[in-house]
Amino acid sequence: MTTNIDQPFNREAQYTAKRLAVIRSAAGAFRRRGYHNTSMVLIAKSLGLSKAALYYYVKSKEEILYECHIMVYGAMDEAVKSVRGQGENGLEKLKLLYGAFAALMTRDGLALLADVDSLKGEFQATVLARRGKIERAVTRIVEGGMKDGSIKKSDPKVTVFFFMGALNWLNVWYEPGGRLSGEMIADAFVEQMSVGVAS
Amino acid sequence: MTTNIDQPFNREAQYTAKRLAVIRSAAGAFRRRGYHNTSMVLIAKSLGLSKAALYYYVKSKEEILYECHIMVYGAMDEAVKSVRGQGENGLEKLKLLYGAFAALMTRDGLALLADVDSLKGEFQATVLARRGKIERAVTRIVEGGMKDGSIKKSDPKVTVFFFMGALNWLNVWYEPGGRLSGEMIADAFVEQMSVGVAS
């Protein structure tokens, strides 16, 4: 388990670090086996803890799933922010953003989980809102590209969902340390995406 | 429930038709809510049956999921077969095949379920084998296109997974009867895919 060695005596930091470790570890298991095929006991064991200890850091399994989603969308929001003002036109901006997204999935070990339906009420509403926000941000860039002539005119929603789907599918087949490096995949994805949408 | 009205007195046909209805209905529910969020009671109710009656047509819930997968891969195999000898080059062949795949998802209500991990032993092995077979068939076409110059040279696996991901993601956001017609989506997907991979 990753503890914060910089602040060994700061209890709050320790707690936060361990909580994060729980969520990251669970995220990996969810990605590999799926949410419902991953028991709390398994998550606990992979961290060398008992199931009961998990509940010291987390309120419920559903909360873990929620945090997994939020973590990814938080990182994606950052990526969106980081391309503000970058790129000469819509297409260039989109390439930067899509490359950043791909890097999140391959380099940072984050995963876009599809299991939104296992969340209820407020949790689900929030996650769907975050996902919608990202989709709109991407769509806006695509629309900008259609206006400035760098992206071929078409239905923006379909255009966006096409290449965002590829990102989601990454979770299923990409394995770190395999024949295909994350960088290679990211580059290929950016290339294939951009050629597909360019004018 | 859809019964075979052509052969009202053929019991075996009735049985087969009803069994199919169970699987199709379940497939829809699985697509919308996910496998684990769909109970047998719910599947039964949506057909106007009790849960116990379901087990007259099906051995287990897992078997239903298995049949759902097999149904899709069966249809995809057909699609692969139907493009044999068609198309002047690899790219054209790929466009035909991909269009057929998209039509399966949008027109025929089939869905590529991601939940392979909920299957165990033989079931899972078989489904993974079928999926692998499809992937190889598509990859072979792409490689052919790279040889004949119609498709840009790149790593075939990454190329294939990119646009196959889009197909999988369709399940999540496409809703029949929505603003976007199935045909429109299929056409857009074929276009975006082919431009993305063409030389």
Add this chain to the structure above:
DNA sequence: CTAGAGGTTGACTTTCAGGTCGAATAAGTT
């Protein structure tokens, strides 16, 4: 009309994973 196969059911059992709790241990403070 009725026998028996086809089809359906309510009520039951079983299993398993999420979640709780009070006790036990470790770590930090005085």
Add this chain to the structure above:
DNA sequence: AACTTATTCGACCTGAAAGTCAACCTCTAG
């Protein structure tokens, strides 16, 4: 050392959903 707070655990509880079963309708053939 004594006391307090942070962690952890074994054992237990619980509910939901899969799966079973014996009895009960309902056809159709003869």
